[in-house]
Amino acid sequence: FxxxxxxxxxxxxxxxxxxxxxxxxxxxxxxxxxxxxxxxxxxxxxxxxxxxxxxxxAPSAYLTHLRGWFNTSMVDMWKQLEPLIRPNELHEVFPHNQLYGSLAQIFCNDYSPLQHICVQIFHFLAGGPSENQFNKTLIPVILYNTPAGSSVKQLTHYMQIHIS
The missing domain is CATH 3.30.56 (Phenylalanyl-tRNA Synthetase; Chain B, domain 1)
Known part of the structure:
Protein backbone atom coordinates (compact mmCIF):
# COMPACT_ATOMS: atom_id res chain seq x y z
CA PHE A 1 0.00 0.00 0.00
CA ALA A 58 -15.08 0.40 5.61
CA PRO A 59 -11.45 1.24 6.38
CA SER A 60 -9.17 -1.77 6.14
CA ALA A 61 -6.77 -1.65 9.04
CA TYR A 62 -7.79 -4.71 11.05
CA LEU A 63 -9.14 -7.72 9.21
CA THR A 64 -10.01 -10.06 12.07
CA HIS A 65 -13.72 -9.18 11.88
CA LEU A 66 -14.14 -10.40 8.30
CA ARG A 67 -16.61 -13.19 7.63
CA GLY A 68 -17.15 -15.53 4.71
CA TRP A 69 -15.28 -18.54 3.41
CA PHE A 70 -12.91 -16.51 1.25
CA ASN A 71 -11.86 -14.26 4.10
CA THR A 72 -11.48 -17.00 6.69
CA SER A 73 -9.81 -19.62 4.47
CA MET A 74 -7.63 -17.36 2.36
CA VAL A 75 -4.82 -17.13 4.93
CA ASP A 76 -4.40 -20.90 5.01
CA MET A 77 -4.61 -21.16 1.23
CA TRP A 78 -2.17 -18.26 0.81
CA LYS A 79 0.45 -19.97 2.97
CA GLN A 80 0.38 -22.86 0.49
CA LEU A 81 0.08 -20.77 -2.69
CA GLU A 82 2.68 -18.07 -2.03
CA PRO A 83 5.73 -20.38 -2.38
CA LEU A 84 4.39 -21.50 -5.78
CA ILE A 85 3.57 -18.01 -7.02
CA ARG A 86 6.80 -16.16 -6.17
CA PRO A 87 9.31 -18.30 -8.15
CA ASN A 88 7.07 -18.24 -11.23
CA GLU A 89 6.93 -14.44 -11.20
CA LEU A 90 3.15 -14.33 -11.27
CA HIS A 91 2.11 -10.73 -10.66
CA GLU A 92 -1.69 -10.79 -10.97
CA VAL A 93 -4.12 -12.96 -9.05
CA PHE A 94 -7.86 -13.35 -9.48
CA PRO A 95 -8.01 -11.55 -12.86
CA HIS A 96 -11.34 -10.33 -14.19
CA ASN A 97 -13.20 -12.93 -16.24
CA GLN A 98 -16.08 -11.82 -18.45
CA LEU A 99 -17.49 -15.34 -18.54
CA TYR A 100 -18.34 -15.16 -14.82
CA GLY A 101 -20.02 -11.82 -15.37
CA SER A 102 -22.06 -13.08 -18.29
CA LEU A 103 -23.19 -16.12 -16.32
CA ALA A 104 -24.10 -13.90 -13.37
CA GLN A 105 -26.23 -11.67 -15.59
CA ILE A 106 -28.09 -14.70 -16.92
CA PHE A 107 -28.55 -16.74 -13.74
CA CYS A 108 -28.60 -14.09 -11.01
CA ASN A 109 -30.89 -11.39 -12.38
CA ASP A 110 -34.20 -10.36 -10.78
CA TYR A 111 -36.20 -12.67 -13.05
CA SER A 112 -34.09 -15.77 -12.49
CA PRO A 113 -35.36 -18.51 -10.17
CA LEU A 114 -31.70 -19.07 -9.27
CA GLN A 115 -31.11 -15.58 -7.84
CA HIS A 116 -31.50 -16.85 -4.27
CA ILE A 117 -28.75 -19.41 -4.89
CA CYS A 118 -26.49 -16.68 -6.30
CA VAL A 119 -27.00 -14.63 -3.14
CA GLN A 120 -26.20 -17.68 -0.98
CA ILE A 121 -23.01 -18.36 -2.94
CA PHE A 122 -21.97 -14.72 -2.63
CA HIS A 123 -22.55 -14.74 1.14
CA PHE A 124 -20.71 -18.04 1.54
CA LEU A 125 -17.65 -16.73 -0.32
CA ALA A 126 -17.53 -13.10 0.77
CA GLY A 127 -19.61 -12.78 3.91
CA GLY A 128 -21.33 -9.44 4.19
CA PRO A 129 -24.66 -8.22 5.48
CA SER A 130 -27.52 -10.60 6.15
CA GLU A 131 -29.78 -11.36 3.21
CA ASN A 132 -32.58 -9.06 4.35
CA GLN A 133 -30.09 -6.14 4.36
CA PHE A 134 -28.69 -6.95 0.93
CA ASN A 135 -29.99 -5.51 -2.34
CA LYS A 136 -30.32 -8.68 -4.44
CA THR A 137 -30.66 -6.72 -7.67
CA LEU A 138 -26.98 -5.80 -7.28
CA ILE A 139 -25.79 -9.42 -7.47
CA PRO A 140 -25.36 -9.45 -11.28
CA VAL A 141 -23.41 -6.18 -11.13
CA ILE A 142 -21.22 -7.33 -8.24
CA LEU A 143 -20.52 -10.73 -9.78
CA TYR A 144 -19.90 -9.19 -13.21
CA ASN A 145 -17.06 -7.17 -11.70
CA THR A 146 -15.79 -9.83 -9.29
CA PRO A 147 -13.07 -10.83 -9.30
CA ALA A 148 -11.49 -7.64 -10.54
CA GLY A 149 -7.89 -8.78 -10.19
CA SER A 150 -5.22 -7.83 -7.73
CA SER A 151 -1.46 -7.83 -7.54
CA VAL A 152 0.42 -10.53 -5.68
CA LYS A 153 2.09 -7.82 -3.57
CA GLN A 154 -1.26 -6.40 -2.46
CA LEU A 155 -2.65 -9.81 -1.60
CA THR A 156 0.54 -10.65 0.31
CA HIS A 157 0.20 -7.43 2.28
CA TYR A 158 -3.46 -8.15 3.11
CA MET A 159 -2.50 -11.63 4.29
CA GLN A 160 0.22 -10.15 6.51
CA ILE A 161 -2.32 -7.75 8.03
CA HIS A 162 -4.83 -10.57 8.51
CA ILE A 163 -2.24 -12.78 10.22
CA SER A 164 -1.05 -10.00 12.52
Missing part, protein backbone atom coordinates in the same frame (compact mmCIF):
# COMPACT_ATOMS: atom_id res chain seq x y z
CA UNK A 2 2.88 2.28 0.78
CA UNK A 3 3.90 2.72 -2.86
CA UNK A 4 0.36 3.41 -4.05
CA UNK A 5 -0.20 5.94 -1.26
CA UNK A 6 3.18 7.61 -1.60
CA UNK A 7 3.54 7.75 -5.39
CA UNK A 8 0.19 7.19 -7.11
CA UNK A 9 -2.36 8.93 -4.89
CA UNK A 10 -0.57 12.32 -4.86
CA UNK A 11 -0.42 12.29 -8.66
CA UNK A 12 -4.14 11.52 -8.83
CA UNK A 13 -5.02 14.27 -6.35
CA UNK A 14 -2.79 16.81 -8.11
CA UNK A 15 -4.26 15.90 -11.49
CA UNK A 16 -7.81 16.45 -10.22
CA UNK A 17 -6.89 19.75 -8.60
CA UNK A 18 -5.10 20.96 -11.73
CA UNK A 19 -7.97 19.93 -13.99
CA UNK A 20 -10.63 21.55 -11.80
CA UNK A 21 -8.57 24.58 -10.73
CA UNK A 22 -9.53 23.97 -7.10
CA UNK A 23 -7.19 24.11 -4.13
CA UNK A 24 -8.75 21.16 -2.30
CA UNK A 25 -11.11 18.27 -2.90
CA UNK A 26 -13.50 15.91 -1.17
CA UNK A 27 -12.12 12.38 -0.88
CA UNK A 28 -14.35 9.32 -0.60
CA UNK A 29 -12.43 6.13 0.00
CA UNK A 30 -13.62 2.56 0.43
CA UNK A 31 -11.59 -0.22 2.05
CA UNK A 32 -8.04 0.08 0.72
CA UNK A 33 -8.83 3.56 -0.60
CA UNK A 34 -9.24 4.78 2.97
CA UNK A 35 -5.97 3.22 4.07
CA UNK A 36 -4.16 4.89 1.18
CA UNK A 37 -5.29 8.34 2.28
CA UNK A 38 -4.29 7.63 5.89
CA UNK A 39 -0.80 6.67 4.71
CA UNK A 40 -0.53 9.68 2.40
CA UNK A 41 -1.68 12.07 5.13
CA UNK A 42 0.96 10.77 7.52
CA UNK A 43 3.82 10.59 5.03
CA UNK A 44 3.15 13.76 3.05
CA UNK A 45 1.38 16.18 5.42
CA UNK A 46 1.21 18.86 2.73
CA UNK A 47 -1.62 16.81 1.18
CA UNK A 48 -3.71 17.30 4.31
CA UNK A 49 -4.47 20.79 3.00
CA UNK A 50 -5.45 19.44 -0.41
CA UNK A 51 -8.16 17.17 1.04
CA UNK A 52 -10.95 19.28 2.51
CA UNK A 53 -13.10 16.38 3.75
CA UNK A 54 -12.43 12.67 3.75
CA UNK A 55 -15.13 10.03 4.02
CA UNK A 56 -13.71 6.66 5.04
CA UNK A 57 -16.06 3.80 4.19
Missing amino acids: HEIAYYDLPVIIDHILNATHHKSLFYVGHSQGTTLLFILASMKPEYNYKVRVSVAL
Whole structure:
Protein backbone atom coordinates (compact mmCIF):
# COMPACT_ATOMS: atom_id res chain seq x y z
CA PHE A 1 0.00 0.00 0.00
CA HIS A 2 2.88 2.28 0.78
CA GLU A 3 3.90 2.72 -2.86
CA ILE A 4 0.36 3.41 -4.05
CA ALA A 5 -0.20 5.94 -1.26
CA TYR A 6 3.18 7.61 -1.60
CA TYR A 7 3.54 7.75 -5.39
CA ASP A 8 0.19 7.19 -7.11
CA LEU A 9 -2.36 8.93 -4.89
CA PRO A 10 -0.57 12.32 -4.86
CA VAL A 11 -0.42 12.29 -8.66
CA ILE A 12 -4.14 11.52 -8.83
CA ILE A 13 -5.02 14.27 -6.35
CA ASP A 14 -2.79 16.81 -8.11
CA HIS A 15 -4.26 15.90 -11.49
CA ILE A 16 -7.81 16.45 -10.22
CA LEU A 17 -6.89 19.75 -8.60
CA ASN A 18 -5.10 20.96 -11.73
CA ALA A 19 -7.97 19.93 -13.99
CA THR A 20 -10.63 21.55 -11.80
CA HIS A 21 -8.57 24.58 -10.73
CA HIS A 22 -9.53 23.97 -7.10
CA LYS A 23 -7.19 24.11 -4.13
CA SER A 24 -8.75 21.16 -2.30
CA LEU A 25 -11.11 18.27 -2.90
CA PHE A 26 -13.50 15.91 -1.17
CA TYR A 27 -12.12 12.38 -0.88
CA VAL A 28 -14.35 9.32 -0.60
CA GLY A 29 -12.43 6.13 0.00
CA HIS A 30 -13.62 2.56 0.43
CA SER A 31 -11.59 -0.22 2.05
CA GLN A 32 -8.04 0.08 0.72
CA GLY A 33 -8.83 3.56 -0.60
CA THR A 34 -9.24 4.78 2.97
CA THR A 35 -5.97 3.22 4.07
CA LEU A 36 -4.16 4.89 1.18
CA LEU A 37 -5.29 8.34 2.28
CA PHE A 38 -4.29 7.63 5.89
CA ILE A 39 -0.80 6.67 4.71
CA LEU A 40 -0.53 9.68 2.40
CA ALA A 41 -1.68 12.07 5.13
CA SER A 42 0.96 10.77 7.52
CA MET A 43 3.82 10.59 5.03
CA LYS A 44 3.15 13.76 3.05
CA PRO A 45 1.38 16.18 5.42
CA GLU A 46 1.21 18.86 2.73
CA TYR A 47 -1.62 16.81 1.18
CA ASN A 48 -3.71 17.30 4.31
CA TYR A 49 -4.47 20.79 3.00
CA LYS A 50 -5.45 19.44 -0.41
CA VAL A 51 -8.16 17.17 1.04
CA ARG A 52 -10.95 19.28 2.51
CA VAL A 53 -13.10 16.38 3.75
CA SER A 54 -12.43 12.67 3.75
CA VAL A 55 -15.13 10.03 4.02
CA ALA A 56 -13.71 6.66 5.04
CA LEU A 57 -16.06 3.80 4.19
CA ALA A 58 -15.08 0.40 5.61
CA PRO A 59 -11.45 1.24 6.38
CA SER A 60 -9.17 -1.77 6.14
CA ALA A 61 -6.77 -1.65 9.04
CA TYR A 62 -7.79 -4.71 11.05
CA LEU A 63 -9.14 -7.72 9.21
CA THR A 64 -10.01 -10.06 12.07
CA HIS A 65 -13.72 -9.18 11.88
CA LEU A 66 -14.14 -10.40 8.30
CA ARG A 67 -16.61 -13.19 7.63
CA GLY A 68 -17.15 -15.53 4.71
CA TRP A 69 -15.28 -18.54 3.41
CA PHE A 70 -12.91 -16.51 1.25
CA ASN A 71 -11.86 -14.26 4.10
CA THR A 72 -11.48 -17.00 6.69
CA SER A 73 -9.81 -19.62 4.47
CA MET A 74 -7.63 -17.36 2.36
CA VAL A 75 -4.82 -17.13 4.93
CA ASP A 76 -4.40 -20.90 5.01
CA MET A 77 -4.61 -21.16 1.23
CA TRP A 78 -2.17 -18.26 0.81
CA LYS A 79 0.45 -19.97 2.97
CA GLN A 80 0.38 -22.86 0.49
CA LEU A 81 0.08 -20.77 -2.69
CA GLU A 82 2.68 -18.07 -2.03
CA PRO A 83 5.73 -20.38 -2.38
CA LEU A 84 4.39 -21.50 -5.78
CA ILE A 85 3.57 -18.01 -7.02
CA ARG A 86 6.80 -16.16 -6.17
CA PRO A 87 9.31 -18.30 -8.15
CA ASN A 88 7.07 -18.24 -11.23
CA GLU A 89 6.93 -14.44 -11.20
CA LEU A 90 3.15 -14.33 -11.27
CA HIS A 91 2.11 -10.73 -10.66
CA GLU A 92 -1.69 -10.79 -10.97
CA VAL A 93 -4.12 -12.96 -9.05
CA PHE A 94 -7.86 -13.35 -9.48
CA PRO A 95 -8.01 -11.55 -12.86
CA HIS A 96 -11.34 -10.33 -14.19
CA ASN A 97 -13.20 -12.93 -16.24
CA GLN A 98 -16.08 -11.82 -18.45
CA LEU A 99 -17.49 -15.34 -18.54
CA TYR A 100 -18.34 -15.16 -14.82
CA GLY A 101 -20.02 -11.82 -15.37
CA SER A 102 -22.06 -13.08 -18.29
CA LEU A 103 -23.19 -16.12 -16.32
CA ALA A 104 -24.10 -13.90 -13.37
CA GLN A 105 -26.23 -11.67 -15.59
CA ILE A 106 -28.09 -14.70 -16.92
CA PHE A 107 -28.55 -16.74 -13.74
CA CYS A 108 -28.60 -14.09 -11.01
CA ASN A 109 -30.89 -11.39 -12.38
CA ASP A 110 -34.20 -10.36 -10.78
CA TYR A 111 -36.20 -12.67 -13.05
CA SER A 112 -34.09 -15.77 -12.49
CA PRO A 113 -35.36 -18.51 -10.17
CA LEU A 114 -31.70 -19.07 -9.27
CA GLN A 115 -31.11 -15.58 -7.84
CA HIS A 116 -31.50 -16.85 -4.27
CA ILE A 117 -28.75 -19.41 -4.89
CA CYS A 118 -26.49 -16.68 -6.30
CA VAL A 119 -27.00 -14.63 -3.14
CA GLN A 120 -26.20 -17.68 -0.98
CA ILE A 121 -23.01 -18.36 -2.94
CA PHE A 122 -21.97 -14.72 -2.63
CA HIS A 123 -22.55 -14.74 1.14
CA PHE A 124 -20.71 -18.04 1.54
CA LEU A 125 -17.65 -16.73 -0.32
CA ALA A 126 -17.53 -13.10 0.77
CA GLY A 127 -19.61 -12.78 3.91
CA GLY A 128 -21.33 -9.44 4.19
CA PRO A 129 -24.66 -8.22 5.48
CA SER A 130 -27.52 -10.60 6.15
CA GLU A 131 -29.78 -11.36 3.21
CA ASN A 132 -32.58 -9.06 4.35
CA GLN A 133 -30.09 -6.14 4.36
CA PHE A 134 -28.69 -6.95 0.93
CA ASN A 135 -29.99 -5.51 -2.34
CA LYS A 136 -30.32 -8.68 -4.44
CA THR A 137 -30.66 -6.72 -7.67
CA LEU A 138 -26.98 -5.80 -7.28
CA ILE A 139 -25.79 -9.42 -7.47
CA PRO A 140 -25.36 -9.45 -11.28
CA VAL A 141 -23.41 -6.18 -11.13
CA ILE A 142 -21.22 -7.33 -8.24
CA LEU A 143 -20.52 -10.73 -9.78
CA TYR A 144 -19.90 -9.19 -13.21
CA ASN A 145 -17.06 -7.17 -11.70
CA THR A 146 -15.79 -9.83 -9.29
CA PRO A 147 -13.07 -10.83 -9.30
CA ALA A 148 -11.49 -7.64 -10.54
CA GLY A 149 -7.89 -8.78 -10.19
CA SER A 150 -5.22 -7.83 -7.73
CA SER A 151 -1.46 -7.83 -7.54
CA VAL A 152 0.42 -10.53 -5.68
CA LYS A 153 2.09 -7.82 -3.57
CA GLN A 154 -1.26 -6.40 -2.46
CA LEU A 155 -2.65 -9.81 -1.60
CA THR A 156 0.54 -10.65 0.31
CA HIS A 157 0.20 -7.43 2.28
CA TYR A 158 -3.46 -8.15 3.11
CA MET A 159 -2.50 -11.63 4.29
CA GLN A 160 0.22 -10.15 6.51
CA ILE A 161 -2.32 -7.75 8.03
CA HIS A 162 -4.83 -10.57 8.51
CA ILE A 163 -2.24 -12.78 10.22
CA SER A 164 -1.05 -10.00 12.52
